Amino acid sequence: MSADEEFAEFAHAHAERLRTTAFMMCRDWHLAQDLTQTALTKLYLSWRKAVQADNLTAYAQKILLRSYLDHRRRRSSTESTPGVLAEPVHFESPELRLTMLDALGHLPERDRAIVILRYFEDYSVEQVADVLEVPVSVVKSQTRRSLAKLRQLLAADQLALFG
Amino acid sequence: MGEDLRGLLRADLDAERPPPLGDLVDVAMRDGRRVRRRRRLMGGGGAAAVGVLALVVGGGVLSGADELGGVAAGLAPAVTAPVPSGVPVTRAAGKSPGSVPISPPPPSVSPARTRTLAISSGTYGPAEKRKKATSAAMVYLLSQLLPSAATGDYSVAPGGELRVRAMLNNGLGPGMVSVEVTRIGVGPPVPKRGQVAKVSIAEFPDDCRRDTSVVAGWPDGTQVRLDVAACLPDGGTGRVPAPPMLDPDIGAKIAADPRWGTEMDASLVDVGGKRYPDLPVFAG
Numbered sequence: 001m002s003a004d005e006e007f008a009e010f011a012h013a014h015a016e017r018l019r020t021t022a023f024m025m026c027r028d029w030h031l032a033q034d035l036t037q038t039a040l041t042k043l044y045l046s047w048r049k050a051v052q053a054d055n056l057t058a059y060a061q062k063i064l065l066r067s068y069l070d071h072r073r074r075r076s077s078t079e080s081t082p083g084v085l086a087e088p089v090h091f092e093s094p095e096l097r098l099t100m101l102d103a104l105g106h107l108p109e110r111d112r113a114i115v116i117l118r119y120f121e122d123y124s125v126e127q128v129a130d131v132l133e134v135p136v137s138v139v140k141s142q143t144r145r146s147l148a149k150l151r152q153l154l155a156a157d158q159l160a161l162f163g
Numbered sequence: 164m165g166e167d168l169r170g171l172l173r174a175d176l177d178a179e180r181p182p183p184l185g186d187l188v189d190v191a192m193r194d195g196r197r198v199r200r201r202r203r204l205m206g207g208g209g210a211a212a213v214g215v216l217a218l219v220v221g222g223g224v225l226s227g228a229d230e231l232g233g234v235a236a237g238l239a240p241a242v243t244a245p246v247p248s249g250v251p252v253t254r255a256a257g258k259s260p261g262s263v264p265i266s267p268p269p270p271s272v273s274p275a276r277t278r279t280l281a282i283s284s285g286t287y288g289p290a291e292k293r294k295k296a297t298s299a300a301m302v303y304l305l306s307q308l309l310p311s312a313a314t315g316d317y318s319v320a321p322g323g324e325l326r327v328r329a330m331l332n333n334g335l336g337p338g339m340v341s342v343e344v345t346r347i348g349v350g351p352p353v354p355k356r357g358q359v360a361k362v363s364i365a366e367f368p369d370d371c372r373r374d375t376s377v378v379a380g381w382p383d384g385t386q387v388r389l390d391v392a393a394c395l396p397d398g399g400t401g402r403v404p405a406p407p408m409l410d411p412d413i414g415a416k417i418a419a420d421p422r423w424g425t426e427m428d429a430s431l432v433d434v435g436g437k438r439y440p441d442l443p444v445f446a447g
Contacts, residue, residue, distance in 0.1 A: 004192065016272040019184065020176065029181050034310050037191050044195030099178075100171035120169040150168075 007047050011040050014057060018064050021075050024116050025068050026107055035071065039064040061121065062131045065113050103153040109148045114139055190410055200368065201393055210441060224279065277365045282379070284358050284421035293426040296344060301327045301426050302442060303435030305342055308417045310409075318443040322383040328445060339392040342418070346425045347384045357382035360419040364411050375411045385425065389418040 001009075015036060022032035022039075042063050043050055053059040069152060104112050118139075119124040125143075129136045294300075297321035305327060306317070320326035325344040330337055367373055376392030379406040380386050391409050409417070422428055 008188060008192065011191065015188055019181070019187075023179070023181070024172070024176075029179075030310075031180065033187060037194075040188060040191035041194045041198070042191055045198060067299075088434050099175045100168070101175040104172075115168075116172075122169075122207050135315055 006051070007044055010056065010060075011043070014060060015040065017057075018060060021061060021116060021121070022064055022068060024101065024104065024120065025065070025109070025112060027101065031071075034065050035064060036149055038067050042067070054125075058123070058127060058131060061117070065117075065131060069109060093104075100150075100154070103150050106153055107146050107149060110134075111142050111149075114142050115146050115150075118143055194410070197374075197393075199350065201371065229328035233322065239249060245398070258416070277363060280362045280364070280415060282360050282362050282419040284360065284419070292429040293424075294429045294432040296325055296425050297432055297435060298323070298325065298327055298442060299439040300432040301325060301423075302329075302439050303346065304420070304422055304431055305329060305340075305417075308420055309340070310413065317439065318445045321444050327442075339380040340393075340414075341390045342423075343388045344423050344425060345386050346387075347386060353384070354382045356385065356424075357420070360387075360421075362415045362419050364415055366411065375409070375414055377414045377418040379415070379423075381424075387418045387420075387423045389414050 001070065018039060019029075019032050019036040022035040023029055026032055026035070038157050047061075050056060050059050104115060107115065110132060114128055117128045117131060118125070123131070125136055125139050129139045132139070237424060283324065302317045302319065306329075309329065309331065316330035318328050318330075320328075320343075326341065327343075328339060328341040330339055332338070360377045360381050362377060365376045371394035372392050373390045375391040377389040378386060379389075391411075391414055
């Protein structure tokens, strides 16, 4: 199998998952599509090195998240972005309940990435630290902080799920 | 706790209606091949120039994939291209701070691949009152049509010409797209705008200044030309490679948008004028 065929096989198998990760980060399917395409182009260009990685999927996720964080950095230099909610929000009515995706959107980008990698992609603390290139201690402390914030944000019936 | 959180996320995602993936993988591979081809065409000199620029502006502007495996090596850093020496730069009165350089016109090069499409606008006529087109309206429309991940650093041609340019960055590095609207004489009688644009797409692998050129022609003589550059001025006499900013098919759809014209929707003209009151002007 040629390198192009290998890449195509991997990309077709993982594009959907990568796009879902991108969507959880940005909440915009079109942007998620663009970010996934950019990440796959970068992966294609580094394919020879990528196939030597211990975990090719994590390698691709790393490129994707870096692409997203780069994109945010560029955007934030030219426009104002909505900040994190200063006050905890309590939704009494189920209709007004925040979804988990909404709540994630209230976390800063890196914290959101940590939660997604840790609890959706099921990465270990060490793997998250590697992907985001931050110390393990930062992943642990940010995870605690993020979960506390999610508890604050989510409705009462969902709080039970967090123990 | 992890299972609960994962379950909530999955439930939210199940409620989503994601658009189809389409040919995302094929487009990514095609873009990757084009970047490789450009690296080869530009040779060591171009890559070296990029390397020096990257060092000057700091590695942080290159994507993380660079450190992962030299992914971005050979791609230009995410900064506005500097002024090439020897190239005249004109500035509009009162608009000096943001003026952007332009390169000499590209030499005549035959395209390696051309194709012509007929793209239907799906509209019978203008949706609203029309006004004389302005550069600001063109910039506004271009900003609406470009892919959402790209951000624009826009400039316009001097003298009210309907020609605008965008420096974009789609995560692979900066690139350049320009759009020009003209109207050639047809008739008499002058036919109506019509519903179908004839769109020619030409790719110039040996001329990085207009890697892809798309011209959409309408029955009433309106012509929309969109050029995608594959290299940028490097501040000296040469040029550095830029990543593919637009897939040719997306470029064709942008050029064939029925809202382009020497007259445009009044709302585009009004909003464009408010949003972009003071655009930098490039020479040429």
